[in-house]
Amino acid sequence: MKVALCSLVLEILFVAVVGQIARSQDGPGSSVHDMASPGGAQSKTNSQPSRITIKDFSFGPATVTVPTGTKITWVNKDDEPHKVVSVDEVFKSTAIDTDGEFSFVFNKPGTYKYFCSVHPRMVGTVVVEDSKPNGSMK
Numbered sequence: 001m002k003v004a005l006c007s008l009v010l011e012i013l014f015v016a017v018v019g020q021i022a023r024s025q026d027g028p029g030s031s032v033h034d035m036a037s038p039g040g041a042q043s044k045t046n047s048q049p050s051r052i053t054i055k056d057f058s059f060g061p062a063t064v065t066v067p068t069g070t071k072i073t074w075v076n077k078d079d080e081p082h083k084v085v086s087v088d089e090v091f092k093s094t095a096i097d098t099d100g101e102f103s104f105v106f107n108k109p110g111t112y113k114y115f116c117s118v119h120p121r122m123v124g125t126v127v128v129e130d131s132k133p134n135g136s137m138k
């Protein structure tokens with residue numbers, strides 16, 4: 001009687017362990033399935049680097065090309081405060097102190113030239129491409 005109870009406990013433990021292994025194998029499998037979903041192409045464009053570093057009185061990289069909807073963040077790595085001001089006044093930051101950031105989401109395709117209004121010789125360009133895969137005839 002005691003032996004039977006003992007083996008029953010072992011069986012329950014065995015089922016619990018096997019169940020956990022099966023669940024942990026299920027996890028990665030389902031994420032692989034997610035990656036294979038049609039959204040894969042879109043998530044690829046979202047992984048584009050969208051940071052511009054301000055250093056030594058220049059924007060780096062000076063020109064970036066990104067898909068529509070990209071959020072670009074400027075980070076100031078100079079000891080001097082800088083500003084990011086669009087030539088066409090599409091976006092305009094306040095003074096960005098050292099290690100400060102300014103972000104802007106580019107929702108419309110186009111070429112956006114900008115400069116630092118504190119140091120107007122600092123210039124940069126953001127090129128926003130139409131990210132729609134099958135370009136609609138507009």
Ligand SMILES: [Cu+2]
Nearest residue numbers: 082116118119
């Ligand atoms: Cu500046």
